[in-house]
Amino acid sequence: MAGLKTLIGVMGGGAVNASVAGLAYDLGFAIAQAGWVVLCGGRNAGVMAAVAAGAHDAHGLTVGVLPDANTDQIAPEIDIPIVTGMGDARNMINVLSSRVVVALPGGAGTLSEIALALKTGRPLILLQSSYAPLIQQLSPQTPLAVCSDIASTMTQIHAWLS
Amino acid sequence: MAGLKTLIGVMGGGAVNASVAGLAYDLGFAIAQAGWVVLCGGRNAGVMAAVAAGAHDAHGLTVGVLPDANTDQIAPEIDIPIVTGMGDARNMINVLSSRVVVALPGGAGTLSEIALALKTGRPLILLQSSYAPLIQQLSPQTPLAVCSDIASTMTQIHAWLS
Amino acid sequence: MAGLKTLIGVMGGGAVNASVAGLAYDLGFAIAQAGWVVLCGGRNAGVMAAVAAGAHDAHGLTVGVLPDANTDQIAPEIDIPIVTGMGDARNMINVLSSRVVVALPGGAGTLSEIALALKTGRPLILLQSSYAPLIQQLSPQTPLAVCSDIASTMTQIHAWLS
Amino acid sequence: MAGLKTLIGVMGGGAVNASVAGLAYDLGFAIAQAGWVVLCGGRNAGVMAAVAAGAHDAHGLTVGVLPDANTDQIAPEIDIPIVTGMGDARNMINVLSSRVVVALPGGAGTLSEIALALKTGRPLILLQSSYAPLIQQLSPQTPLAVCSDIASTMTQIHAWLS
Numbered sequence: 001m002a003g004l005k006t007l008i009g010v011m012g013g014g015a016v017n018a019s020v021a022g023l024a025y026d027l028g029f030a031i032a033q034a035g036w037v038v039l040c041g042g043r044n045a046g047v048m049a050a051v052a053a054g055a056h057d058a059h060g061l062t063v064g065v066l067p068d069a070n071t072d073q074i075a076p077e078i079d080i081p082i083v084t085g086m087g088d089a090r091n092m093i094n095v096l097s098s099r100v101v102v103a104l105p106g107g108a109g110t111l112s113e114i115a116l117a118l119k120t121g122r123p124l125i126l127l128q129s130s131y132a133p134l135i136q137q138l139s140p141q142t143p144l145a146v147c148s149d150i151a152s153t154m155t156q157i158h159a160w161l162s
Numbered sequence: 163m164a165g166l167k168t169l170i171g172v173m174g175g176g177a178v179n180a181s182v183a184g185l186a187y188d189l190g191f192a193i194a195q196a197g198w199v200v201l202c203g204g205r206n207a208g209v210m211a212a213v214a215a216g217a218h219d220a221h222g223l224t225v226g227v228l229p230d231a232n233t234d235q236i237a238p239e240i241d242i243p244i245v246t247g248m249g250d251a252r253n254m255i256n257v258l259s260s261r262v263v264v265a266l267p268g269g270a271g272t273l274s275e276i277a278l279a280l281k282t283g284r285p286l287i288l289l290q291s292s293y294a295p296l297i298q299q300l301s302p303q304t305p306l307a308v309c310s311d312i313a314s315t316m317t318q319i320h321a322w323l324s
Numbered sequence: 325m326a327g328l329k330t331l332i333g334v335m336g337g338g339a340v341n342a343s344v345a346g347l348a349y350d351l352g353f354a355i356a357q358a359g360w361v362v363l364c365g366g367r368n369a370g371v372m373a374a375v376a377a378g379a380h381d382a383h384g385l386t387v388g389v390l391p392d393a394n395t396d397q398i399a400p401e402i403d404i405p406i407v408t409g410m411g412d413a414r415n416m417i418n419v420l421s422s423r424v425v426v427a428l429p430g431g432a433g434t435l436s437e438i439a440l441a442l443k444t445g446r447p448l449i450l451l452q453s454s455y456a457p458l459i460q461q462l463s464p465q466t467p468l469a470v471c472s473d474i475a476s477t478m479t480q481i482h483a484w485l486s
Numbered sequence: 487m488a489g490l491k492t493l494i495g496v497m498g499g500g501a502v503n504a505s506v507a508g509l510a511y512d513l514g515f516a517i518a519q520a521g522w523v524v525l526c527g528g529r530n531a532g533v534m535a536a537v538a539a540g541a542h543d544a545h546g547l548t549v550g551v552l553p554d555a556n557t558d559q560i561a562p563e564i565d566i567p568i569v570t571g572m573g574d575a576r577n578m579i580n581v582l583s584s585r586v587v588v589a590l591p592g593g594a595g596t597l598s599e600i601a602l603a604l605k606t607g608r609p610l611i612l613l614q615s616s617y618a619p620l621i622q623q624l625s626p627q628t629p630l631a632v633c634s635d636i637a638s639t640m641t642q643i644h645a646w647l648s
Contacts, residue, residue, distance in 0.1 A: 003542075004557075005565050037566065056489075063566060069411055069582055069606070071490070079491050080523065080549060082568055083582040086410040087393055088281055092251035093579075096555055096569040108280035108302065115274035119250055120555070134296045140270065165380075166395075167403050199404065218327075225404060231420055231444070231573055233328075241329050242361065242387060244406055245420035248572040249555055255417075258393055258407040282393070412605055413578035431624065436601035442594035443574055458620045462593065 006036045007063065008157060009098025009122075011113040012047025013106030020105050023128065023150070024050035025057075027102065030154050032060020039098055041090075042066040042082070044075040047104050052077040065094050088112065095122050100157050103129050118142050123160050127153050168198045169225065170319060171260025171284075173275040174209025175268035182267050185290065185312070186212035187219075189264065192316050194222020201260055203252075204228040204244070206237040209266050214239040227256050250274065257284050262319050265291050280304050285322050289315050330360045331387065332481060333422025333446075335437040336371025337430030344429050347452065347474070348374035349381075351426065354478050356384020363422055365414075366390040366406070368399040371428050376401040389418050412436065419446050424481050427453050442466050447484050451477050492522045493549065494643060495584025495608075497599040498533025499592030506591050509614065509636070510536035511543075513588065516640050518546020525584055527576075528552040528568070530561040533590050538563035551580050574598065581608050586643050589615050604628050609646050613639050 008031050012024055028038050028051035038055040041048040042064020052062045056077035064078035069085030084090040091113045095101055101117040102125045103110055114131060117124040123143040126132045132146045143160060147153045170193050174186055190200050190213035200217040203210045204226020214224045218239035226240035231247030246252040253275050257263055263279040264287045265272055276293060279286040285305040288294045294308045305322060309315045332355050336348055352362050352375035362379040365372040366388020376386045380401035388402035393409030408414040415437050419425055425441040426449045427434055438455060441448040447467040450456045456470045467484060471477045494517050498510055514524050514537035524541040527534040528550020538548045542563035550564035555571030570576040577599050581587055587603040588611045589596055600617060603610040609629040612618045618632045629646060633639045 003562060003565065004560070004567065007566070061566075063568075065568070074490070076489060079489065080493070080547075080566060081490065081583060082549075082551070082579065084413075084579050085582050086251075086413055087254070088278060089248075089251050089254035089408075089410055091278075092249070092253075093568065093570050096571050097567060107300065108277045111300075112274045112277035112281060115270045115277055116250060116253075118270035119274060130299075131296065134293065137292075138269065138273075165400060165403065166398070166405065169404070223404075225406075227406070236328070238327060241327065242331070242385075242404060243328065243421060244387075244389070244417065246417050246575075247420050248575055251570075251572055255406065255408050258409050259405060410575075411578070412602060413572075413575050415578075415602075416573070416575035432601045432604035432626065435624075436598045436605060439594045439598035439601055440574060440577075443598060454623075455620065458617065461616075462597075464594065 005061070006099050006161065007039045007097055008036045009039045009094050009101045010047065010051040010104065011041070011094065011101060011106060011110050012104030013110060014043065014046040014048065016046045016105060020047065021050040024104055025054035026150050027051060027127070027153065028054025028060070029058040030150050031055060032058035034154065034158070037061045037063060039063040039065065039094065041094060042075060042078050043073050047106060049075040049077070065090050065097070092116055095120060098122060100125065100160055102127055102153060103131070105129055125153055125156055167223070168261050168323060169201045169259055170198045171201045171256050171263045172209065172213040172266065173203070173256065173263060173268060173272050174266030175272060176205065176208040176210065178208045178267060182209065183212040186266055187216035188312050189213060189266070189289070189315065190216025190222070191220045192312050193217060194220035196316065199223045199225060201225040201227065201256065203256060204237060204240050205235050209268060211237040211239070227252050227259070254278055257282055260284060262287065262322055264289055264315060265293070267291055287315055287318055329385070330423050330485060331363045331421055332360045333363045333418050333425045334371065334375040334428065335365070335418065335425060335430060335434050336428030337434060338367065338370040338372065340370045340429060344371065345374040348428055349378035350474050351375060351451070351477065352378025352384070353382040354474050355379060356382035358478065361385045361387060363387040363389065363418065365418060366399060366402050367397050371430060373399040373401070389414050389421070416440055419444060422446060424449065424484055426451055426477060427455070429453055449477055449480055491547070492585050492647060493525045493583055494522045495525045495580050495587045496533065496537040496590065497527070497580065497587060497592060497596050498590030499596060500529065500532040500534065502532045502591060506533065507536040510590055511540035512636050513537060513613070513639065514540025514546070515544045516636050517541060518544035520640065523547045523549060525549045525551065525580065527580060528561060528564050529559050533592060535561040535563070551576050551583070578602055581606055584608060586611065586646055588613055588639060589617070591615055611639055611642055
């Protein structure tokens with residue numbers, strides 16, 4: 001243990017197909033291998049569960065910022081549960097707590113986190129995200145990257161953190 | 163005064179051109195004339211200030227849900243200040259408190275409110291919004307309308323509330 | 325309608341006896357007669373419901389800041405529902421939005437609002453509150469008054485607002 | 487790393503004397519030695535900083551739930567920063583995220599966390615707290631203990647968690 005850890009926020013849908021779940025797992029694994037902490041929405045579903053499982057299997061630490069007022073629906077691979085009881089208003093905390101936000105495919109919740117990252121200036125990576133054309137069009141002043149695989153995502157995070 | 167009022171949430175940019183500000187003013191005027199209450203982000207800027215001014219001039223009531231912990235930056239035509247001190251996490255309150263959400267042109271903050279309306283199932287009108295193609299593509303289950311003028315916006319709100 | 329209204333927050337238990345409910349009703353009536361707006365927790369229970377009913381009967385305006393994500397449990401005399409979906413984290417919004425906070429008898433929720441009023445410097449009146457000895461002992465820098473009836477409460481609010 | 491960790495919330499003043507700071511340090515040390523995670527308010531002041539330092543020196547993990555929208559004022563011994571941007575509304579998150587809440591001497595902010603622990607049913611220990619007589623008088627249904635030293639505090643936490 002040596003002081004402030006680097007939290008990488010991974011956002012994405014609560015109901016995703018096997019391909020996206022696999023992508024989330026691999027990203028969680030890579031983030032943990034790099035020595036960073038995975039932060040996600042914490043529930044036992046979709047990208048949240050998959051990214052936590054990947055980080056866990058690489059012996060990394062995982063933080064889950066739950067919308068609920070209890071841990072009943074927590075993903076089993078979450079180490080640190082942050083229990084907010086504020087529903088999707090917690091999406092703002094996900095974004096603010098992340099040094100870099102990575103958005104995988106997802107629905108309206110994920111889109112809200114992308115928007116809040118742009119609003120608060122958090123560096124943002126869109127990984128295989130269908131929202132990329134729209135977001136790029138916004139010409140945000142936030143650091144923004146569009147990536148198609150995990151290798152380029154990790155390279156970008158390393159570049160921003162160095 | 164006769165019990166529960168109908169709050170119509172109007173979202174949009176904090177820095178907009180005269181055309182959008184005029185649209186917001188006219189929408190606020192029309193909402194107030196219909197007997198509804200205008201809810202907005204409350205600050206003295208952009209769509210927030212214009213929609214409040216329009217409602218005020220039509221002798222309507224205005225609610226401003228402020229991101230700040232005080233009223234220093236409140237628009238002068240806000241009647242009811244809700245002081246949250248939670249920054250853009252208050253966008254969720256804007257959406258949840260609105261019977262219908264109308265989104266005018268705006269940046270990332272407005273996009274987050276659109277996304278949260280979809281996430282929480284609040285009926286949503288996109289008025290002259292460049293986000294319409296993306297949002298329609300999401301095939302949301304939320305009631306959703308794309309409007310180009312105030313007349314059709316008001317007709318849609320009336321239809322949903324009846 | 326003429327710009328910024330003065331919101332007086334009235335806090336107190338969700339389950340109270342008839343005497344406290346009567347006190348809340350009378351206070352709501354007096355606040356409305358003074359031309360101010362009553363802000364409360366919004367639910368159809370205890371002090372929240374009683375103070376709203378009193379204000380309503382005096383033709384005043386009432387704001388209810390609900391802990392829930394919907395209006396299912398709203399008191400019927402609430403005019404303006406603010407729907408937060410954040411549970412008791414909304415107690416902070418109750419306090420921040422009030423020009424003066426009046427605390428009637430209540431349990432832990434009310435005590436949290438008293439504490440947050442002290443923390444944020446909102447002028448605070450303890451009306452027939454058993455917490456008065458403890459709170460006075462804290463020697464807060466916040467304007468603080470201990471009152472035993474509605475007449476002295478109203479006199480104190482007038483003094484602070486003038 | 488092996489799944490869900492036990493978070494013990496330690497609350498207390500942001501400006502305390504050396505005796506209370508020493509108590510907080512020793513408690514953080516003891517919690518970390520027991521294998522639990524310390525959760526606190528995260529700022530570089532008072533009980534927050536002292537408890538984090540103690541846990542850090544015992545090679546434990548520390549979570550800081552910050553009221554700010556950035557980490558500018560974070561205590562150097564915080565490992566996991568949760569950045570809320572919601573001011574004291576984050577006190578609710580402190581309480582909800584803790585398996586047991588321990589309240590040391592503190593002011594209004596600490597009192598709000600005690601009240602919220604009672605409201606949400608989180609097990610609560612008052613350690614050398616001047617609020618103990620008042621809180622005991624409330625006859626809360628929440629598990630509640632009043633302790634005068636760290637040994638009895640740790641015994642109580644162990645008892646509740648077993």
